[in-house]
Amino acid sequence: MxxxxxxxxxxxxxxxxxxxxxxxxxxxxxxxxxxxxxxxxxxxxxxxxxxxxxxxxxxxxxxxxxxxxxxxxxxxxxxxxxxxxxxxxxxxxxxxxxxxxxxxxxxxxxxxxxxxxxxxxxxKGDIFRAFVSISGIHQAELAIGFELEDRPGTIGAVSNVIRAHGGRLASILTGYEKAPPGHRRVFIRARDVKDEEALHKELQSKFKVLYFTHDKVE
Structure with missing residues (x-):
């Protein structure tokens, strides 16, 4: 940006x-x-x-x-x-x-x-606006956090599961802070998921899910 x-x-x-x-x-x-x-x-x-x-x-x-x-x-x-x-x-x-x-x-x-x-x-106010914008919070209320292995294909695998449930990705952010060696944290916002409970269960069965929540700016 x-x-x-x-x-x-x-x-x-x-x-x-x-x-x-x-x-x-x-x-x-x-x-x-x-x-x-x-x-x-x-x-x-x-x-x-x-x-x-x-x-x-x-x-x-x-x-x-x-x-x-x-x-x-x-x-x-x-x-x-x-x-x-x-x-x-x-x-x-x-x-x-x-x-x-x-x-x-x-x-x-x-x-x-x-x-x-x-x-x-x-x-700082301008920077807050920029980061809020790229976070996708105004486009999608469903926020999901993961701790994934740091290797090619892991984010794609998560994205495919979300899309299989009808979800559309609004943003993907990643970082290494507070992640153990060989891993990274991934934060996704999604919308239009058909069955969030079913999505949550499948994600938990395949990946380490840190959180699965709704939030929005009111």
Missing amino acids: PVKDWMTKSLITIDENDSIMRASKIMKANNIQHLPVMSKGRLAGIVSDRDLKEAQPSQATTLDIHEMYYLLDKVKVKHIMPKQLYTIAPEDTVEKAAGVMLKHNISALPVVGAAEQMEGIIT
Whole structure:
């Protein structure tokens, strides 16, 4: 899944010399949590609502409200934005973007193209949307988990059993996390199964079934 298919393209930015008070107002007005920071028309960094909160005076401060607002209006965005800037390319995968965010404990990445121009921003929310989409939960309520031998043909064998019961596959996801050596976990969503009880019994007789359940987003 390329980042360009899931990123937010309508960019809202802020200049590095703007105040953090202005940054806070922009975030609230647009219901966003991240602002790319520009310097002379080029990307210089990114600031989050978390950065703004950490820059604000403690609740234990003796400053009155007017003094606090005065100080916040004097602090510039460039003074509080993280020094390290991480970016992603529009052709990179959503999976890579998720890995970069997880590794560096960040929740958004500016998307920068070959011409070094920012083309968008991808956030954790965008990544959630992407993974929910490929999970198939909106197309099929029947979710089945397996622990299968890691060899050619095992997923095909499972799929054939489901199809024999009239089922149509909405998604297939696999992974090696928490699977014993020589095995992998496979997660399938299916629909249009004629007799789910009969399918469940046949699958249990032939494979290790981790779960067989219905769920949907309400």
